[in-house]
Amino acid sequence: MRETDSVRLPKGQEWAIETALYCLRRGRVAQAQLIVGPLEADAMVFAEVMAMAQFCDRLDAGACLPCGDCYGCLGVIKRTHPDLHWTAAEGTLGIDEVRAIAAASQVRPAVGAANVFVIEACERLTGPAAAALLKTLEDPPGAALFILTASAPAQMEPTLCSRCLPLRLRPMSAADLVPWLLQQQSALAADEAEAIVHMAGGWPGRALAIAQRWPSSRDAPPWLAQLVAGLLAGTSAEAAVAAAELASASASPETALAVLRDTLVYREDLSSRIGSVSGLDVGDIETLSAAYSQHGLGLCLEACMQALQAADANVNASLNWYVLFIRLQRLRRSCYAPTQGGLRVREER
Ligand SMILES: [Zn+2]
Numbered sequence: 001m002r003e004t005d006s007v008r009l010p011k012g013q014e015w016a017i018e019t020a021l022y023c024l025r026r027g028r029v030a031q032a033q034l035i036v037g038p039l040e041a042d043a044m045v046f047a048e049v050m051a052m053a054q055f056c057d058r059l060d061a062g063a064c065l066p067c068g069d070c071y072g073c074l075g076v077i078k079r080t081h082p083d084l085h086w087t088a089a090e091g092t093l094g095i096d097e098v099r100a101i102a103a104a105s106q107v108r109p110a111v112g113a114a115n116v117f118v119i120e121a122c123e124r125l126t127g128p129a130a131a132a133l134l135k136t137l138e139d140p141p142g143a144a145l146f147i148l149t150a151s152a153p154a155q156m157e158p159t160l161c162s163r164c165l166p167l168r169l170r171p172m173s174a175a176d177l178v179p180w181l182l183q184q185q186s187a188l189a190a191d192e193a194e195a196i197v198h199m200a201g202g203w204p205g206r207a208l209a210i211a212q213r214w215p216s217s218r219d220a221p222p223w224l225a226q227l228v229a230g231l232l233a234g235t236s237a238e239a240a241v242a243a244a245e246l247a248s249a250s251a252s253p254e255t256a257l258a259v260l261r262d263t264l265v266y267r268e269d270l271s272s273r274i275g276s277v278s279g280l281d282v283g284d285i286e287t288l289s290a291a292y293s294q295h296g297l298g299l300c301l302e303a304c305m306q307a308l309q310a311a312d313a314n315v316n317a318s319l320n321w322y323v324l325f326i327r328l329q330r331l332r333r334s335c336y337a338p339t340q341g342g343l344r345v346r347e348e349r
Pocket residue numbers: 055056057058059066067068069070071072073074
């Protein structure tokens with residue numbers, strides 16, 4: 001397969017692209033495709049390439065990939081193509097949003113042969129919204145392609161899943177992914193790249209996103225105790241207090257990422273090799289490590305990356321911290337319970 005500089009190919013998913021484009025070239029594309037993979041990078045890039053393949057002016061029987069720089073492709077990258085309807089993962093995905101999608105699907109495409117609807121994180125659909133979307137898919141408006149993405153399809157309405165052709169992206173082995181990551185981020189040490197790949201569960205896009213935010217060593221900031229309190233908040237009131245204190249101290253979610261990174265490194269027994277960066281003492285790291293499962297910590301990392309993006313987009317700082325803490329609360333082990341006299345960790349059975 002030919003790689004171009006302009007199209008960001010999802011690393012390791014070339015087989016899936018080939019399959020999808022093969023069907024597309026033969027006019028055998030399913031009307032609704034469900035891409036399963038972590039949303040923040042891998043599944044999203046894949047959805048982008050599929051949408052580009054619909055609109056690319058230079059994709060003919062001979063070309064393997066959309067070119068990435070024609071009117072159609074750029075319209076996808078910038079999300080400005082008139083026939084592209086992209087529903088991002090922020091906010092709710094309720095009946096109103098799905099009604100808007102259904103209405104748009106009845107309108108003829110403005111420039112291309114078909115309207116393309118990308119709907120991110122379909123596990124967020126409420127029951128009535130999923131039912132409404134199913135109705136739209138069952139009663140095809142003709143010239144429309146639906147590209148749904150989900151990182152946890154088990155949480156989706158089964159009937160909606162069964163109406164879509166699934167394309168399950170695969171994580172890569174560390175042996176394949178570590179050299180690629182080192183090539184992308186030359187400042188990383190091999191040990192660090194290994195730790196990142198492990199944290200990312202072998203997902204290339206996620207690994208790259210973590211590597212780009214990989215925190216460097218820092219002195220413990222004065223508000224580190226508030227941050228730990230927020231990360232372990234047992235109630236929404238505690239989360240709100242910690243969030244307000246961190247916002248007034250102008251704390252950045254970068255430090256939360258550093259704390260999570262240290263917890264994962266400790267958990268993986270890598271701390272003697274690559275050291276800690278957050279300035280947190282070992283007792284607090286142990287407490288955090290006990291409060292979350294390994295899988296939970298991976299999801300925490302994802303929530304933290306979202307908080308960083310929100311901070312970049314100037315979302316209200318206190319609200320951003322609060323949302324992060326509430327999200328993390330839900331990811332915590334149920335056996336973990338903060339007590340009045342301090343933090344206590346119950347033994348796992
Ligand atoms: Zn193109």
